[in-house]
Each structure stands twice: as structure tokens, then as C-alpha cells.
Amino acid sequence: MPGPVFPWRDGNQFELLIDGPEFFPRMLQLIAEAERQVDLELYLVEAGTCAEAVVTVLEQAARRGVQVRCLFDDYGSLAFTTALRQRLLGAGVQLSWYNRLHWRRGVRNLYRDHRKILLVDSRWAVVGGTGVTDEFWQPQAERSEWHEVMVQIQGPVVSDWQLLFDRQWHANDRRTAWRPPAGFGLPRLPKVPVQGQGMGRVAYADARQHRDILHSLVRALNSGQQRIWLATPYFLPTWSVRRSLRRAASRGIDVRLLLTGPRTDHPSVRYAGHRYYPRLLRAGVRIFEYQPCFLHLKMVVVDDWVSVGSCNFDHWNLRFNLEANIEALDPALTAAVSASFERDFALSEEVDLAHWNARPLWRRVKQRIWGWMDRLVANLLDRRN
DSSP: OOOSBOOOBOSOEEEEEESHHHHHHHHHHHHHTOSSEEEEEESOBOSSHHHHHHHHHHHHHHHTTOEEEEEEETTTTTTSOHHHHHHHHHHTOEEEEESOOOGGGGGGGGOEEOOOEEEETTTEEEEESOOBSTTTOOTTOSSOSEEOEEEEEESTTHHHHHHHHHHHHHHGGGTSOOOOOTTSSBSSOOOOOSSOSSEEEEEEEOSSSOOHHHHHHHHHHHHOSSEEEEEESSOOBOHHHHHHHHHHHHTTOEEEEEEEOSOOSOHHHHHHHGGGHHHHHHHTOEEEEEOSSEEOOOEEEETTEEEEESOOOBHHHHHHEEEEEEEEEOHHHHHHHHHHHHHHHHTEEEEOHHHHHTOOHHHHHHHHHHHHHHHHHHHHHHHHO
């Protein structure tokens, strides 16, 4: 069972922001204009020109009396230098670190906060998949090294994003994920509205107990009628997702995967995911590998339903991470997401079964080795749990 979940809320406004040169200036502007409160939850935070710009605007906000809270993952922020941390603390920023690393914690060190959330004055939310690193944005650069999207949100659903952040902020003192109380939210996934404009919902996961975000995706895949387009940088999907994709394609639905090409930060993960290609291709799923740079975005459109956020929908994410996506039914956002997919498909190489079967021996060997390693480690962890 998915556990307590957030409801659908109407009356929201969404804007898709594509790549760092578009979404970082918008995020910095929101922080600079904050009047009461700024909350920032991130996984990857590293020293560099991007971090310098973010730290500077957070400092300025705190010094003018804005309450600034930053919840950073301890492992993901190892490269966030002591000097930058001290600057934030010196300005009055409240810093908290999710699941501090310690050798005595063993496997529990693998549990990480992978969410990416900016909240300003409980009025604005910006959510998606970015980190604060130079790969996502450098102030003087026209293009990003990593391809990513964020969604800017205004409206009633922002209160749910604020609630999610607040609850995790307080639970963080206990070195754990927030556990929703029995009376929280809805007891099960709410029905997707028949029609939507400005409809939005927070979908989240806390790895050990709650997989609302996965249940919602699988339901959407199984109910799709026209198209299923899914983008993820690390293609190690759960069995239920793979089965749903194959079944949808066999029903004649336009099923396309937008995946990482040769430019990736984890080649081993890419090769491990290749073992799923043949069966998907035979079922009629179309697979596109993005070529210009590393594709880091996590985005899905099923008919008019959209999901954008931090979750890669791979079995590692769902086993260990805190995740959060915005689900939406909104014609303008759906159109923007669809147009983004179309542009990215045009910049990708489509994988067909004939060329796949003719791939070089060395690629087959890497696929076998890393696929075997992925299965081995996953099985060992499942037995431990």
C-alpha cells in the first residue's frame, strides 16, 4: 500500500523551465525578492560558480531578516566547502544535513535525500531535478553541461510542498525520513481528475515505507490511451514499470523512452540498463538516446498527465531515496512538456533492434558485467532487508 498521500488541488499555475540558464536566474530572483521565508532542499551541492551565486543570494536574504532554511543531503554535499558553509551560518542561515555519514551506520549510509525543492514565502515553489553545481549552470555560460528541467509553481499545491519540507525538516533531527501519521492526507491514491486545468498534486517517496510516486506512475502507464513518453538518466526501472511499458506498447500506444546517450556521469549504470532494451524493443517500445550532453531530467507525460521532479523511477532511487515529483493536469504545462520531448527526440539517436543486435562485442560484455553486478547487489540488499 502506498500509505497516506496528498490530494489533487486546482487553481495552480505552472511554468516549465528548461536548463540552468533559464531556471537558475528565476530561482535566484525569487530568493532575492523573498520577504519572509526561503526553504531549499537539495541532494547535490558542490563548490563552484553556481554555488557561489546561490550562497550569495541566500546570505543576502538572511541578512535582511528572511528566515532561510537549507536541508542538504550529507553525501551529496561533500564537495560543498567549509568556507561556503560558514558563510551561510555566519549570515544566519539554518543548515541541516540529511543522514550524516558515519562508518558505524553501515548500509544505512545509503539512504539519501534526493529531493530538489525551493520554496519562497510559502507562495512559490520550484521543483525538479537540479543540483547546485557548475554542470547545471555557470553564470556566464549560455548552455548547460547537463540537460535538466524545473517547474515553477504558484497556487494551492504550494502548501503541500511546504508541508512536505516542514515535516522532513523536523524529522531530520532524528536522522530519519518523515513518517506520515495515520490521520494525514488521503488513505490511498486519489482518482485522477477527468479534465484538468491548473490541477496539481505532490507525489513523494521515502524509500523504506512509502512509494506513492511509483504507484501513481504505474497507474498512469496502465491507463494510458494515446502516448507514454518517459525521460530518465538512469534506466534501471522496476519490474512493474517495465511490464507496464511493454503492455502499453502492445496495445498500440505510442511508448517512447528518452534515455542517456554516451555522455553520462555513470557509464556502468547505462550499460546495466541496456539489458532491458531487447524485450522492450520487441514489444514496440521506441528508445531514444540523447546525444548533445548528459540528459539528467526526470519527466513523464501520459496522454495529458505530467510528472516532473527528482525521481528517476529506478529501483535504486526507490529503495534508498527521499523523492518528490509534481504531478499535473494542465494544458499549458502538458504542451510545454510535449514540446520539450519533441525537441529532445530530434536531438537523439533512435535505437532499433537490428542495430542493437549488431552492436560490438565489447559493448555486449560491458552490458553483461554491469547488469550482473546490478542484479547481484540488489539481491543482496533485498535479503538483508
